[in-house]
Amino acid sequence: MYCPSCGKSIPEESEFCPGCGKPAGIAPARVKKSASLKAYWKVFAAAVIVLGTVFLIVYLRSRPALPTLSPQEIYQGYSGGMALIETYDDKGRKRGMGSGFVVSSDGTAITNYHVIRGAYRATVKFGDGTAGLVNGVSAYDQNRDLAAIRLAPPPKTVLEIGDSDKVRVGDRVVAIGSPLGLQNTMSVGIVSALRNGIIQMSDPISPGSSGGAVLDKNGKVVGVAVAYIAQGQNLNFAIPINWAKPYLNAGAPRPLSDVVAENTVTENVLDGSVTISAGQMRSWSIAVNPNKMSNAEVNGQVSSTGGVNGKITLALYYQGQPVFSCRETACEIHQDVATPGVYTLTLDNRESTLFARTVTGQVSLKYVR
Numbered sequence: 001m002y003c004p005s006c007g008k009s010i011p012e013e014s015e016f017c018p019g020c021g022k023p024a025g026i027a028p029a030r031v032k033k034s035a036s037l038k039a040y041w042k043v044f045a046a047a048v049i050v051l052g053t054v055f056l057i058v059y060l061r062s063r064p065a066l067p068t069l070s071p072q073e074i075y076q077g078y079s080g081g082m083a084l085i086e087t088y089d090d091k092g093r094k095r096g097m098g099s100g101f102v103v104s105s106d107g108t109a110i111t112n113y114h115v116i117r118g119a120y121r122a123t124v125k126f127g128d129g130t131a132g133l134v135n136g137v138s139a140y141d142q143n144r145d146l147a148a149i150r151l152a153p154p155p156k157t158v159l160e161i162g163d164s165d166k167v168r169v170g171d172r173v174v175a176i177g178s179p180l181g182l183q184n185t186m187s188v189g190i191v192s193a194l195r196n197g198i199i200q201m202s203d204p205i206s207p208g209s210s211g212g213a214v215l216d217k218n219g220k221v222v223g224v225a226v227a228y229i230a231q232g233q234n235l236n237f238a239i240p241i242n243w244a245k246p247y248l249n250a251g252a253p254r255p256l257s258d259v260v261a262e263n264t265v266t267e268n269v270l271d272g273s274v275t276i277s278a279g280q281m282r283s284w285s286i287a288v289n290p291n292k293m294s295n296a297e298v299n300g301q302v303s304s305t306g307g308v309n310g311k312i313t314l315a316l317y318y319q320g321q322p323v324f325s326c327r328e329t330a331c332e333i334h335q336d337v338a339t340p341g342v343y344t345l346t347l348d349n350r351e352s353t354l355f356a357r358t359v360t361g362q363v364s365l366k367y368v369r
Helices: 026-062 071-081 256-262
Strands: 082-088 094-102 108-111 121-126 131-141 146-152 172-177 185-195 198-201 213-215 221-228 236-240 264-276 281-288 294-305 312-318 321-328 330-336 341-348 357-368
Touching (some): 071 082, 071 213, 082 108, 094 146, 108 221, 131 256, 172 198, 172 221, 172 236, 256 264, 264 294, 264 341, 281 357, 294 312, 312 330, 312 357, 321 330
Antiparallel strands (some): 082 094, 082 121, 094 108, 108 146, 172 185, 172 213, 198 236, 213 221, 221 236, 264 357, 281 341, 294 330, 294 357, 312 321, 312 341
């Protein structure tokens, strides 16, 4: 202990400072007062924390819930941001249509990847009556069938993204798209089930609805319409919107043609030489699945030698009916195969009863995955 007046050390048993003679009890009183002050502030801080926590809980519970909108209000408020997308191939021929919806003022929109797969050009018609073009693709995911595209000029209406993790079975949902090209068609239903993250819903959708918005009761997008099962009753499906969120800030869009080029696949059906005996035929099966490919075509050329004239028949059949046939010593094939199913490519030497044919060439199936 030290004297508060002169600073000299005071023995514990002494009541007076040996230096100045003043009472030694002043310093302990001050220490006691300081300790009491610290304890007071600790209690005050704890009280502030408790009161602040209580206030926050009360505030959060008393906040007004998001307004529940009727289907009519949802349609009137957000249909202007919906888009009918029409796609074209490299020859300018219309190849398909689908739906999309704008999620940013810069024209960023969400659709299914399969809507723009294989497209070299695409136009859009917005729900507010304006029209535009697809300027490019910012990002895409083939496995989840999603694409972020850039539309120009963007419409005035922009849809708000919700949280698909909060979707529950029984929730009311509204789907808006362009089934069979009938722009801004709305259907209302409920969430029927959640299957491995995919939203099953009772909202009726049809071809052309793909890429359309599925909105919750507050008018926020919670899903992207993707598929339906025609054999069932109202078995329709949507991709959760949370799967699309990573692609919303993907950067500058790339041309549609670049996406086509990097996803073009060539599978050889015939490559090299093959001998076809007299009176015989060889065949190869070619499976076409539009759910996994677009712009499918069979391309190639063959040359044949042997016998008197060396001719052989190169043919392509679908369900037993010929869609291409050439009987020459050299044949080329460039045949679109858009209809789903199994095609059969044949080299037919049955017209020659004496001579075999040696056929050399390459024929392949080319498509965009």
